[in-house]
Amino acid sequence: MKEKRHFVTYHKPCRVCGSSDAVSINNDDTARCFSCEHWYTSYHGEDKVEDFTVHQRNSKETSGFKTGGSFQSLKDRNIAEETARKYGVKSEYTDDKGKHYYPYYIANEVSGTKIRNCTTKEFNWIGSPKGVMLFGQQLFQKGGKFLTICEGECDAMAAHEMMDSKWPVVSIKNGVQGALKDIKENLEFVESFDFVVINFDNDNLGKKKSIEVADLLSPGKAKILTLPDEFKDANDMLRNNRRDAYKSSWWNAKAYTPAGVLNISEMKKEYFTRKEMESIPYPWQGLNDKLYGLRQGELVTLTGGTGLGKSSVTRELEHWILKNTNDNLGILALEENWQRTVDGLLSIEANTRLYIKQIREDYPTEKLNMHYETLYGKEDDNRLWVHSHLGEHNVDELFSKIRYMVQGLDCKWIIVDHLGMMTSALSEGDERRAIDNIMTRLRSLVEETGAGLVLVSHLRRIDGNRGHEQGAEVSLAHLRGSNGISQISDCVIALERNQQSDDVIEASTTRLRILKSRYTGDVGLAGALHYDKQTGRLKEVFDFEDGEEVEL
Structure with a gap:
């Protein structure tokens, strides 16, 4: 059996970035530098560069040390001799082999030279x-108008040349993984310019690191250059003689704004082509008059005192969705098993309280089967999905199941009954903190998936002789x-x-009673629902004080 790869030697020098102790070597001689993220396929073997030495900097060792090569055009990179000479880059070519020597300074003195092997594309330092x-x-x-920062030395020289050698262009030393570290070490110089154009490689990592560097700089200073899709970097454009295209990209580099901050003048197309969230009406006209329906992408909280019918209202809503839309529905009823959930919905379909055992046992089996198929369909209909549990809940598993219902089962609507059970599943002693945690995660999930979510929540006990069970008016407090709960919810219905x-x-x-409606801003009483004990159904009534019932 092959031995699992693991580190056996630590704190070795890196031949790429020059770190004296950032490399850890595995038992198979592969190695990783934790400074520049370079991966060695063989630290002591083929990756090893001949004649390589690293000298710790001091005045005697760094002043005047010699490297090979001469000033000439970098023919493999299409960089002119004049540009190479300006940057102090020497090169040498023998048959198909070549090396570049990139000088790095401290103040006005060369401290080290980075050597590129053009054949193997490996680097080492003198x-x-x-x-x-x-x-x-x-x-x-310091203090110019523009500074351009590239990912590599040849990119910097190419960019400088394509911009007619008018503007300062520099590059990081350790590859894009070390970009932040390199720029932090020279931040005073970088910040001295009015604008900094970031021109890293045109790949996902380069784009990611461009944003990280832009976040490091003062607001309004960074511009991110976007190259045409077919080119990898600045040197690639020079080698393809696309100087004018590079200039155009450079001048059109967009000022960086942090994620979530938009320039609305650039968003006209997105505004007029936005995807509108689907909405459905509520089963009751009073809610529709104030809320204009139930929308996907919103978090609606339903609340009320103990025993005031929160579960009855959610079942009516669940039944309404199944009967009046083609959307899939996911239900997490955390205080009941899945059979009780099915009984409750069948009761509404049959207009009979089938959730009571004695009534269900007396109900004709053929009619019960008919209602089941009418409401839930055949086995391949797959529209209703219910969370099955054994009375214990893990909050991460609950979120995983909600996400699966939405993304894996295409549920457009999710009903969670109730928040208190989710809170008790979170092992935090502070109830307020636990609720904030869950509400934030629910909000993020709704935003991410676009599902509509109805959450049942309880009320706290209030002072005074008249509690919620005696009809006390509910407030957000x-x-x-x-x-x-109130801050994160789009709508709160009491x-x-x-x-x-x-x-x-x-x-x-x-x-x-509507306590909050972010969509319409309309709050207050929204009608009433009368519970019919014979059918187990909720019937909308208006003009409640006079007892007049209006059927819609």
Whole structure:
């Protein structure tokens, strides 16, 4: 059995970036530099460069050390001799082999030379790279209009040449993985320019590191240059004689703005071609009048006192979605098993309280089967998905299941009943912090997936003789545990009912109150729902004080 790769030697020098102790070597001689992220296929073998020595910098060792080559055009890179001479880059070519020598300075003195093997594309150093300036930095004074930073030495020389040698161009020394470190070490020089044009390689890593560097600089200073798709870097454009195209890209480099900050003048097309989130009406006209329906991409919180019908309202909504749309629906009813969820929805379909065992057992089997197929369809319909659990919940698993329902099962709507059970599944002693954590994650999930989510939440007990179970008016301040519920929700709908009233109508009629509507801003009473004990259904009523029922 082959031995698993693992580190056996630590704190060895890197021949690429010059670090004296950043390399760790594996048991198979592969190695990684934790400074520049270079990967050695064989640290002691084929990766080893002949005649390589690293000298720690001091005045005696770094002053006047010799390298090979002469000033000439870099023919493999199409860089003119004049440009190479300006940057102090010597080269030598023998048959098909070649080397470049890139000088790096501290102040006005060469501290180290980076050697590129043109055949193997490997690098090593003579002298010390520690503390050096950016490549080419010694050529330019601080405080100019523009500074361009490239990913490699040849890119810097190519960019300078294509811009008619008018503007300062430098490069990082250790590859794009070390870009932040290199620029931080020379930040005073970089920040002295009015604008900094970042021209890293035209690949995903280069684009990512461009943003990281832009974030490092003062606001408004960074511009990110975007090359045409067919070119990898500045030198690639020079070798293909696309000087004018490079100039155009350079002058059109866009000022960097952090993610989430948009220049609206550039967003006209996106504004007029935006994808509108789908919406469906609620089952009750009073809610539609104030909320203009239920929308995907929104988080709606339904709240009310204990025993005031929150689950009944959500079941009516679930049934409405199944009967009036073609959308898939996901349900996480955390206080009941999946059979109870199915019973509740069948009860609405049958207009009979089938969730009561005695009623269900007396109900004709053929009619029950008919309602089941009408509501849930055949086995291949796959529209309703219910979370099955054993009474225990892990909050990460719950979020994973919600995500799977949306992305894997194409559920457009998710019902979660209720927040308190999710909070108890999170092992945090602070209820407020736990609620904030869950609400933030739910908000992010809704934004990411575009699903519509209805969340059931409880109320805290209030002071005074009249509680929510006696019909007390609900406010946002009554939401249990955290202000995060009201702040993060797009809409908050409260249920109010005096379940202890001697008046049968009053005891079985629930007011709907809109506490928040980010979409319309319309709040206040939105009608009432009367519970019919015979059918188990909720019927919308208006003019509740007079007892007049209006059927829609």
